[in-house]
Ligand SMILES: Nc1ncnc2c1ncn2[C@@H]1O[C@H](COP(=O)(O)OP(=O)(O)OP(=O)(O)O)[C@@H](O)[C@H]1O
């Protein structure tokens with residue numbers, strides 16, 4: 001224990017003196033978050049939209065106002081005919097055209113329903129899906145509201161429909177991406193810092209004195225991890241706070257639970273970094289290994305593409321990545337308010353991966369020079 | 371029972387035999403010097419004795435434990451100062467010491483007193499807050515010694531501890547080594563400084579991975595049967611050196627300013643020199659007058675060079691003579 005503590009304290013002191021690394025540990029997550037967050041935010045929201053309103057009634061103006069209120073559509077102009085809609089989209093002035101038919105308000109009033117048309121620029125699939133689903137949602141909400149109002153007038157209070165549930169604000173991807181980003185950034189920085197930690201000792205010639213001491217491999221490995229866990233939590237907090245302030249990312253579930261479960265995820269990444277460091281002779285090799293590892297994480301964990309849609313083999317590979325399980329935890333807690341019981345599967349996975357990595361690192365690390 | 375008992379240690383790295391059949395015994399309280407040129411295999415030998423390099427063959431018992439079977443037991447009872455400076459430049463003097471105290475499990479109750487004691491002993495107290503990277507060579511080496519001895523090991527390995535350190539610091543460092551030895555610490559030290567070799571109780575000479583001889587400095591020198599003179603030969607030093615070298619009894623000829631230093635094996639150097647250079651009528655003589663003859667007592671360096679020549683003759687491969695340090 002005294003030996004483990006000695007390593008941890010030493011490591012902490014070194015990190016504290018290394019201003020550059022310290023600054024990077026905070027700057028990297030912040031930059032990535034703003035980059036990812038803003039890119040996603042501006043692209044999918046504020047889609048320039050033109051309106052062709054044949055009806056020009058209170059009901060049609062209400063629909064347009066509702067669409068603008070979602071933040072997805074920026075109404076950039078009203079046009080007089082189809083040709084102008086096409087021209088606006090082709091010229092890139094608009095990505096979406098909304099066409100409201102002549103008898104819109106009259107049909108709604110009669111209760112037969114009416115169909116508005118949405119014309120979407122198909123060149124960007126992200127815009128297509130978002131524009132369509134949002135429009136459909138708006139239409140549904142409006143219909144439900146009208147129906148509820150009519151039922152209410154008929155005195156049939158027993159049927160209660162809550163229109164709020166139907167409107168799904170989670171369509172905003174920033175909300176979905178930012179919690180995932182916590183996992184990706186922690187994976188990158190945590191693996192990188194520890195993978196370089198042993199390689200650095202080797203490069204600077206301090207490893208020989210370490211292995212000639214009576215320290216056990218496990219003590220060395222765990223001692224090296226401890227200070228970086230603190231840094232991992234700092235990074236996570238930065239992302240959560242900035243995510244909440246700038247991108248309105250909610251935290252529906254228990255923050256305490258999130259922090260508790262993150263411990264295992266952070267430790268697992270650090271342990272993996274140590275495994276990498278036993279393969280690397282220099283810090284540069286360690287860095288390269290880290291980036292090599294990052295790619296499957298982004299592709300196979302469910303960060304970029306839905307996990308369930310991946311081929312079976314890719315899913316199996318994905319299950320071996322700590323990030324896959326952490327994404328479920330962090331999205332579950334922030335977006336769905338998941339509880340411990342619902343996350344027990346992920347917890348078991350992460351703990352097993354952590355144990356395997358620590359074991360592997362201690363086994364691979366030989367207290368020998370040759 | 372000796373503190374170190376190494377039997378036929380060998381180590382190869384691929385095709386290279388770094389250490390070949392090395393056996394040595396080190397007794398309690400000794401300062402044992404391991405002498406050899408660059409690449410001779412000194413560090414590799416030490417690393418096998420401290421359990422961080424596995425021997426290809428052979429065995430060694432160090433402080434009562436087998437280094438192959440139980441290296442960790444050995445590690446708890448030794449101190450080791452690596453050849454390359456291995457402290458953390460970005461920690462202060464005190465932090466480095468504290469780290470080693472923790473690493474070697476110095477008990478909490480004893481730690482504070484021991485740290486203060488070592489800082490005081492090595493004169494490091496005024497620099498305790500200085501970053502190690504900013505220390506000069508001599509101070510770094512003192513700190514390295516302090517770290518290697520923080521847990522008061524009964525056996526201490528020092529791998530070229532004074533390389534690149536000025537003569538004054540070297541002298542004070544050797545005083546520290548003798549102090550430690552006087553308190554009962556057994557010390558194994560590698561060096562290629564011959565003056566340091568003479569300060570050891572016993573020596574092992576390593577050449578190309580093999581031990582050529584072991585013993586006290588005096589024994590090692592005496593065993594060579596060397597006789598050395600420094601003579602004046604007038605203007606023709608070059609010719610004189612040439613004919614002297616051609617004589618099988620002459621082991622080494624080296625110009626020393628205007629004089630020649632002649633070393634012979636098993637025969638009196640003055641007699642041989644006079645005979646070879648001789649008068650006009652001497653056998654093969656050049657008629658060079660030998661004047662101002664001074665007999666010199668052979669030292670460890672002379673012995674080392676003689677041994678290298680001996681080894682070359684034995685293996686018939688004509689090793690190049692070692693440059694004098
Ligand atoms: N890990 C290793 N892998 C390959 N070769 C090695 C290794 N360690 C040492 N050697 C080689 O073994 C030989 C002996 O090296 P060693 O370091 O033991 O010599 P040394 O006597 O300590 O020399 P120096 O005075 O330069 O420190 C050298 O030729 C060296 O290149």
Ligand SMILES: [Mg+2]
Pocket residue numbers: 412413414453529530
């Ligand atoms: Mg060496």
